[in-house]
Amino acid sequence: xxxxxxxxxxxxxxxxxxxxxxxxxxxxxxxxxxxxxxxxxxxxxxxxxxxxxxxxxxxxxxxxxxxxxxxxxxxxxxxxxxxxxxxxxxxxxxxxxxxxxxxxxxxxxx
Amino acid sequence: xxxxxxxxxxxxxxxxxxxxxxxxxxxxxxxxxxxxxxxxxxxxxxxxxxxxxxxxxxxxxxxxxxxxxxxxxxxxxxxxxxxxxxxxxxxxxxxxxxxxxxxxxxxxxxxxxx
Numbered sequence: 001x002x003x004x005x006x007x008x009x010x011x012x013x014x015x016x017x018x019x020x021x022x023x024x025x026x027x028x029x030x031x032x033x034x035x036x037x038x039x040x041x042x043x044x045x046x047x048x049x050x051x052x053x054x055x056x057x058x059x060x061x062x063x064x065x066x067x068x069x070x071x072x073x074x075x076x077x078x079x080x081x082x083x084x085x086x087x088x089x090x091x092x093x094x095x096x097x098x099x100x101x102x103x104x105x106x107x108x109x110x
Numbered sequence: 111x112x113x114x115x116x117x118x119x120x121x122x123x124x125x126x127x128x129x130x131x132x133x134x135x136x137x138x139x140x141x142x143x144x145x146x147x148x149x150x151x152x153x154x155x156x157x158x159x160x161x162x163x164x165x166x167x168x169x170x171x172x173x174x175x176x177x178x179x180x181x182x183x184x185x186x187x188x189x190x191x192x193x194x195x196x197x198x199x200x201x202x203x204x205x206x207x208x209x210x211x212x213x214x215x216x217x218x219x220x221x222x223x224x
Contacts, residue, residue, distance in 0.1 A: 041198075046213075098155065101152050
């Protein structure tokens with residue numbers, strides 16, 4: 001079983017749609033969680049941190065449920081520019097390595 | 111210079127050869143980590159260096175090795191290249207063991223082994 005698992009998608013949605021991505025992690029010792037965005041053939045870029053209390057940044061909302069070991073990302077009012085791969089990430093270990101899921105592809109169409 | 115920079119951007123090598131990839135850390139960051147991202151996969155942790163010493167390693171064979179220099183820049187060396195080593199190699203730096211900090215990645219080196 002992979003340490004971080006995500007639905008690979010792709011999610012094909014029209015502009016303006018709301019889309020939700022889910023992620024589970026297996027290491028209960030994981031300390032911090034993030035969503036990264038990766039455009040085709042580019043490096044991953046930090047989108048937002050994830051907290052148990054929830055974290056909202058404009059159209060993006062991230063949520064962590066430690067009891068269920070579940071992380072979510074909600075994107076409201078999707079834009080064409082949101083098309084990318086979204087990577088769910090846990091930070092774990094004494095040296096805080098990042099553990100990535102395989103990513104969920106999002107394609108927003110007109 | 112405030113970002114993480116990597117060189118070269120692209121590289122083609124032949125199976126069995128050796129390669130060295132380079133990374134310049136973000137100013138003030140004393141920790142650097144390397145990741146391998148195969149096509150269609152998420153990045154996989156290779157190893158991490160803190161103040162010139164390796165302090166964490168992922169599930170990669172010994173032919174993957176690294177160095178960190180006093181200025182905190184870093185190298186990733188891969189010996190006896192195999193076709194499966196073809197991937198995007200990413201370097202990330204961070205200012206130390208701050209838990210809730212998301213790392214910043216360089217733009218990566220795309221290695222093709224033929």
